[in-house]
Amino acid sequence: MNYNHLHYFHVIASEGSLARAAKILGITQPTLSVQLKQLEDHFGARLFDRTGGSLRINDNGRRVLEVTHEIFRMGDRLEGLFPGGKPRIIARLEIGISTTVARSFAMRRFLGVFANRNILTRVRLGDHEYLHH
Template sequence: MNFNHLHYFHVVAQEGTLARAAKRLNITQPTLSGQLKQLEEHFGHKLFDRASGALRLNANGRKAFEVTQEMFRLSSRLDDIFPGRDAEPRVRLEVGIATTVGRSFAVERFITLFKSQRILTRVRQGDHEYLFHELLATGLDLLITDSLPHRRKERGTDCRKLSSPEFVVAGGRKFVSSLKEPTIEGLHGQPFIHYTSHSAYRFEIDQYLRQKRVEPRVVAEADDVYVIRDAIAANIGAGVLPRGVIEESKNSRQFQVLATLERKFEIYALFSKRDPSEEVLTALEILAGAGGSGPC
């Protein structure tokens, strides 16, 4: 075992796949796979669970990752103590955004970190459950999501409630023009692209529609706001979206807003409650300053 073995393991744990890790390390996937195999043989234990191309830290891997995190954190401090290289080291901040949260919601709030010469903020989007597992496995520093995981505090995470985006009921202009009435009431019996039962939005939207005494015909379900936006743009039916997701579209004029939901949906920032880094605390302050936040 040598330093490279541990460095390669550390990067794979952060990236989650051999492909992404190999690209970051500028080596081939077979070389990286071989190095991981040697390290696992050295310890006599598997460090990852392998499924569908993804590598997830198992219990042994999480123990090893705790050590390598400290190793490379100290290594970074040595670079700070003995400057002189052409480029100063940058601290990585790994941020995951659930697909049910519009990218613009987080991007607007992380723009200050994007400009930082000291912090390299890396944002990736994915399924909430997968990203939460990454947070638990310390592959993520922050998770922006609309759902609070079950028994999150017992699992070592804390959260900050963030200001919520405004949600609207919208349809493509061609679709809306076909309605007898271009209002929320005009959607009764009409095609509707809904969120799945796994989404925190589903229950609230159903409650809203019941209050309006409107029962649209659900023709498709998705948890990705951009899938729903594209379906609406194709005039398949109406749906509920964050207003910002419509406004960031290149062809925002092809949408017509039928109503604004009175109730705002909560967005949360999840993080490890055990010794959060300075970068995580900085990011939380930026998120809080974007419109108010508080404890969950």
């Protein structure tokens, strides 16, 4: 079993969509589909019902989701034992900034908030059009 497969499954189940999950995870939808299939092959069971291009979590998937909730809660507890450790990504943040605002000002303003909390930050700056393409 692959921990990443469980993470991918968890995001798919939480989002209810391969497309949304792929966007959140920063991978392509076909790649995510392969990862899900590998997990289902490992368990020898379907975790979602596929109808007309959509996914619906089934009873098998609900059981796995219940366990993944526990796994990731325990992972958070483990991370909490060593708060000074390696920074981790909690969420991806995309900030749209008007071209009339100095980006250096915005960077200092936003990144300072995260730097003091030992949070690894990935930032994509751009206007609305750039960030949504």
